[in-house]
Amino acid sequence: MRLGSExxxxxxxxxxxxxxxxxxxxxxxxxxxxxxxxTGLDGIEAVRAHEPVVTTLDIGLPGIDGFETARRIRAVSDTYLVMLTARSDEIDTLQGLEAGADDYVTKPFRPRELRARVEAMLRRPRVTHAGSSDTAATAAAPSGAMHTPDAAHAAPAAPAAVADAAPGWIEHxxxxxxxxxxxxxxxxxxxxxxRSEFDLLGALLDARRRVLSKADLAAALHDDSVTHFVTEGDKRAVEVHMANLRKKLGDDPSAPRWIETVRGVGYRLTA
Known part of the structure; x- marks a missing residue:
């Protein structure tokens, strides 16, 4: 995918x-x-042939469904993938994100909202590091509510929780x-x-010990221009991305080293 091309x-x-x-x-x-x-099969071939910047995908397709189509697309392409569906159940949201979707919009949707979400995605670099492309997370969704001890509600520690490392880096x-x-x-x-995991981690590091709500983090993923479009589905997506991020970090939500859950509020860095 060539984001810089005309x-x-x-x-x-x-x-x-x-x-x-x-x-x-x-x-x-x-x-x-x-x-x-x-159809899903025709869509996969279209992605292969045309190398799109963005792909929209319905879930209720004839033949192979949207979830399987997403998995096959993600195996061959780093296109931005937006799933569109009339389904709004949490399990469908989780399955869509785990299949490789970058975003999830339910029908009926507002064209202005969809366009804003797509443009926000395109303003964010697709490359994670060393030239590797962003691929969808495949880790399983959390099986239960994530929580931390009541101490999470204590007054925030000093911002020194995050240290300046080498120039251009922040460290915790x-x-x-x-x-x-x-x-x-x-x-x-x-x-x-x-991309989503990186942006979530970056937002938390920038916030230091300040608590970020799921709505804050959803807006961070989509850009400030779509803050007013944050939905319950967006918040559930944050939960999935956060669970995948923690798994990659090897961070246990019940005894976190890096990211803690503030019950009923959101997330922040550990002290």
Missing amino acids: RRVAVIIEDDADIRSLLESVFAQAGFETITAA RGLRLSSAERRVQQGDVDLELT
């Missing part, structure tokens, strides 16, 4: 002709060349992040994080 292609995988036409109009107005497909308890290089190191080891 040609911007969007692949639309949708079996409903009316919605497909609406999506074509939304992306054409945003300056995209559009390629459409009515041996975990280092460089926004310029899009790199995260745990000790001397580079971690492979998705």
